[in-house]
Amino acid sequence: MSVAISFKNIVKKYGDTTVIPELSLNIQKGEFFTLLGPSGCGKTTLLRMVAGFNSIEGGDLGFNDKVMNNVPPGKRNIGMVFQNYAIFPHLSVSENVAFGLENRKVGKEERQRRVAEILDTVQIEIYKNRMPKNLSGGQQQRVALARAIVINPDVLLMDEPLSNLDAQLRVDMRNAIKRIQREVGITTVYVTHDQEEAMAVSDRIAVMKSGIIQQVGTPRDIYQRPANLFVATFIGRTNVMDAKLERGAGGSMVLRVGNSYSLEVPGLQEELLSAATAEVKVSVRPEEFVLAGDGAGLPGTVVNNVFLGLNTHLVVALENGQEVEVIQQSASTQAVEIGQQVTLAILPESVNVYDQSGERNLNRGIRL
Numbered sequence: 599m600s601v602a603i604s605f606k607n608i609v610k611k612y613g614d615t616t617v618i619p620e621l622s623l624n625i626q627k628g629e630f631f632t633l634l635g636p637s638g639c640g641k642t643t644l645l646r647m648v649a650g651f652n653s654i655e656g657g658d659l660g661f662n663d664k665v666m667n668n669v670p671p672g673k674r675n676i677g678m679v680f681q682n683y684a685i686f687p688h689l690s691v692s693e694n695v696a697f698g699l700e701n702r703k704v705g706k707e708e709r710q711r712r713v714a715e716i717l718d719t720v721q722i723e724i725y726k727n728r729m730p731k732n733l734s735g736g737q738q739q740r741v742a743l744a745r746a747i748v749i750n751p752d753v754l755l756m757d758e759p760l761s762n763l764d765a766q767l768r769v770d771m772r773n774a775i776k777r778i779q780r781e782v783g784i785t786t787v788y789v790t791h792d793q794e795e796a797m798a799v800s801d802r803i804a805v806m807k808s809g810i811i812q813q814v815g816t817p818r819d820i821y822q823r824p825a826n827l828f829v830a831t832f833i834g835r836t837n838v839m840d841a842k843l844e845r846g847a848g849g850s851m852v853l854r855v856g857n858s859y860s861l862e863v864p865g866l867q868e869e870l871l872s873a874a875t876a877e878v879k880v881s882v883r884p885e886e887f888v889l890a891g892d893g894a895g896l897p898g899t900v901v902n903n904v905f906l907g908l909n910t911h912l913v914v915a916l917e918n919g920q921e922v923e924v925i926q927q928s929a930s931t932q933a934v935e936i937g938q939q940v941t942l943a944i945l946p947e948s949v950n951v952y953d954q955s956g957e958r959n960l961n962r963g964i965r966l
């Protein structure tokens with residue numbers, strides 16, 4: 599694979615305020631890459647740099663190894679889709695899609711062929727003669743997408759393209775966007791603050807906080823092995839508990855959670871057992887607890903129980919008063935009642951162990 603977009607020690611300042619301190623990142627050719635993070639973390643700022651709308655105060659932005667810092671937006675061959683569709687209200691669907699081709703002086707026959715092809719790809723050919731005001735939000739967003747990709751851009755940029763759509767349509771459209779991107783094979787940079795959307799569409803995700811990349815990885819990497827506690831809690835739901843690293847009976851490293859529950863966690867290194875790491879935090883996702891019957895585990899009391907068909911969501915109060923979320927597949931578990939005493943075991947290979955500050959994952963080397 600070759601690198602399509604590279605950020606090398608990129609710095610962004612607005613006046614005296616630094617919003618991106620120094621950021622390096624490579625996006626591969628053909629990749630669906632998502633910038634994900636809370637509001638204000640700098641996602642749009644980075645995307646606008648790629649588009650050429652933002653100045654760069656330090657470092658280099660490259661496309662295929664060519665430095666782009668001072669190349670104007672019109673010379674970057676980029677397609678863009680934003681939250682507000684920005685399609686022309688006075689032009690029909692076909693005319694909207696053809697617009698960029700006319701601008702580029704593409705001949706009529708070629709233009710008609712490409713417009714027809716793209717309308718087919720985004721599945722709106724039956725609306726080709728309609729005016730935008732007679733289209734639903736999802737259909738308008740398909741027009742915007744068609745218009746962005748019909749010009750054969752080197753890079754497609756999308757900034758929260760689904761935020762104006764209602765929940766079900768968002769899911770339909772994100773599937774459509776993913777399918778179309780795969781078909782067209784275009785390098786795509788996508789911005790969202792919605793972690794589920796990011797997981798659904800991306801080949802890789804960069805999780806950002808305050809202008810700093812916290813982790814880059816596939817959705818699976820990021821969900822299963824979060825680099826720090828910020829990522830663990832931002833992506834999906836998790837339970838964070840205090841624990842201790844100790845030497846077990848056989849001399850191996852064990853993790854003790856609560857008063858009497860110890861488990862051997864693969865990947866914890868002997869040298870971690872020092873004053874600095876003896877007190878740790880563990881992150882356990884709701885589905886990584888197992889109702890253990892009378893086996894070893896954390897004793898607790900069920901304080902809430904919500905049956906949702908496929909899954910049952912429980913809240914269990916542990917001995918120390920902490921309430922944890924537990925998700926069990928309904929079909930594979932006995933029904934449990936509110937007030938019932940249960941024992942929660944933890945799947946040792948899926949637990950993530952962090953130092954006290956939450957900055958460092960102590961068993962990250964272990965892949966699932």
Ligand SMILES: Nc1ncnc2c1ncn2[C@@H]1O[C@H](COP(=O)(O)OP(=O)(O)OP(=O)(O)O)[C@@H](O)[C@H]1O
Pocket residue numbers: 612617635636637638639640641642643644791
């Ligand atoms: N033109 C500007 N002038 C000054 N500060 C700005 C400007 N644009 C953005 N900022 C600041 O830069 C930081 C990053 O903003 P940015 O819009 O990139 O965040 P974001 O992650 O895209 O957030 P959101 O999800 O809310 O759009 C924020 O603190 C924001 O207030």
